[in-house]
Amino acid sequence: MSQQQKQDDIHWLTGQFYNDSKESKYRSSIETRVRFESRLALILVSVVFAMFGITDYNLLGLTREYYLLLTMRIAVVSLCLLLAVVIGRSGSYSRKAWLHALPLWILATGIILIIPLRPESLLTQITAVVVAIMAFYLLIPNLLTVAALASLYLSVGFLAAAVIYAGISPTDALRLALLLVMANIVGYCALLRLESLQRKQFALLHEERDQNRDLLKEIKHRKSLEAQLRMVAERDALTGVDSRSHFMKRAEALLQRAQLEKTPFCLFMIDVDHFKRINDTWGHTRGDLILTKIAEVCEQSLRPTDVIGRFGGEEFVVGLPHTSPSDAQAVAERLKKNVEALPFTDELSELRLSVTIGIGIAHIEDVDLDSLITRADEMLYVGKREGRNRVVMFREEEDDTSVGEWRNGSDGYSR
Numbered sequence: 001m002s003q004q005q006k007q008d009d010i011h012w013l014t015g016q017f018y019n020d021s022k023e024s025k026y027r028s029s030i031e032t033r034v035r036f037e038s039r040l041a042l043i044l045v046s047v048v049f050a051m052f053g054i055t056d057y058n059l060l061g062l063t064r065e066y067y068l069l070l071t072m073r074i075a076v077v078s079l080c081l082l083l084a085v086v087i088g089r090s091g092s093y094s095r096k097a098w099l100h101a102l103p104l105w106i107l108a109t110g111i112i113l114i115i116p117l118r119p120e121s122l123l124t125q126i127t128a129v130v131v132a133i134m135a136f137y138l139l140i141p142n143l144l145t146v147a148a149l150a151s152l153y154l155s156v157g158f159l160a161a162a163v164i165y166a167g168i169s170p171t172d173a174l175r176l177a178l179l180l181v182m183a184n185i186v187g188y189c190a191l192l193r194l195e196s197l198q199r200k201q202f203a204l205l206h207e208e209r210d211q212n213r214d215l216l217k218e219i220k221h222r223k224s225l226e227a228q229l230r231m232v233a234e235r236d237a238l239t240g241v242d243s244r245s246h247f248m249k250r251a252e253a254l255l256q257r258a259q260l261e262k263t264p265f266c267l268f269m270i271d272v273d274h275f276k277r278i279n280d281t282w283g284h285t286r287g288d289l290i291l292t293k294i295a296e297v298c299e300q301s302l303r304p305t306d307v308i309g310r311f312g313g314e315e316f317v318v319g320l321p322h323t324s325p326s327d328a329q330a331v332a333e334r335l336k337k338n339v340e341a342l343p344f345t346d347e348l349s350e351l352r353l354s355v356t357i358g359i360g361i362a363h364i365e366d367v368d369l370d371s372l373i374t375r376a377d378e379m380l381y382v383g384k385r386e387g388r389n390r391v392v393m394f395r396e397e398e399d400d401t402s403v404g405e406w407r408n409g410s411d412g413y414s415r
């Protein structure tokens, strides 16, 4: 049996949860409803009990017994109404079961006291007692144990009063006892069933709530995992710029849009010069730091609409939508200068950093991203061959040969 099932087990005799904390949770959950229903039921019962004063008058007239009965009825009704107010304000099954029991014991005492004052009305009172027992179990909200004890007190007290004051024969006393036992059994079983069913419903509701909470937790966890996975797939772990595959996806979309809208699109291939030497001189850890700084500078030198990715090793790639060749040239020059100006301290203060940038420009519709990258890469290669630390641009519309025109950003060199 699971832990949850054990917690939800219900006592076969009291109809309450075996588990104390579950039971107190259940009682707290019904507290407001119990207060309201108890108040209403007590008002109703008080009105009915008071109305029997009319039959007292019819039977007794204005006799001493009548006044005694009237006083008793007024006392019982006043106490019940007072308790209805108190229970309505601060009644609680969990902490003040005695407060809920009190009206039942007062009513029971009132009903028992009728017999010594009106013994001849025993037959009518038997019906009233059976109705009262049912009301104790089913009308006035109470714990089964509380209702059972009060009903038992009423039954025994009434039987004793009937024997002592109404002088019924032993056979009639036995009949009456059987009737009262029957009424108690029926009331007890009905309330036991009701109590168990309500608690089972409560347990089911809570189980469902717990499952929903676990499900929500699981969804949150999965979403965070998904976000982490996406991050790993989309971001370069060292520099934080786009991974190569993610860059390709974004740049592809931007290029297609540019072709659709017939706007210019440029692409940079940026390569750190002599990076092997940097690694060899300052070590790979500092090499990594330098790559991170370069990525940061690149991002700062670009517009938010540009996309930047790490293409591999010490090579970065940038896609610039809505950028004319002259603007691209200016951006690349600025970026190159910003890298050169990167401030390094301590051991790295000797470091002279530079990058070579190859630019590919797409003006015509059928150029695809791979060809654009190849052309930018070719320009990068030209730049490296020509001495590094420069910007070299490829112009598509002037591409009559396989290489096309290229220019050195520093001296305006063209082929």
Ligand SMILES: Nc1nc2c(ncn2[C@@H]2O[C@H](COP(=O)(O)OP(=O)(O)OP(=O)(O)O)[C@@H](O)[C@H]2O)c(=O)[nH]1
Residues within 6 Å of the ligand: 238, 271, 272, 273, 274, 275, 276, 277, 279, 283, 284, 285, 286, 287, 288, 291, 312, 313, 314, 384, 388
């Ligand atoms: N620290 C570090 N080094 C890397 C990383 N990825 C690649 N490299 C190194 O970058 C260096 C690239 O060297 P090369 O391709 O010979 O180029 P280079 O030395 O920059 O020379 P040029 O590009 O011709 O100017 C290699 O030594 C790689 O080991 C990285 O993530 N971190």
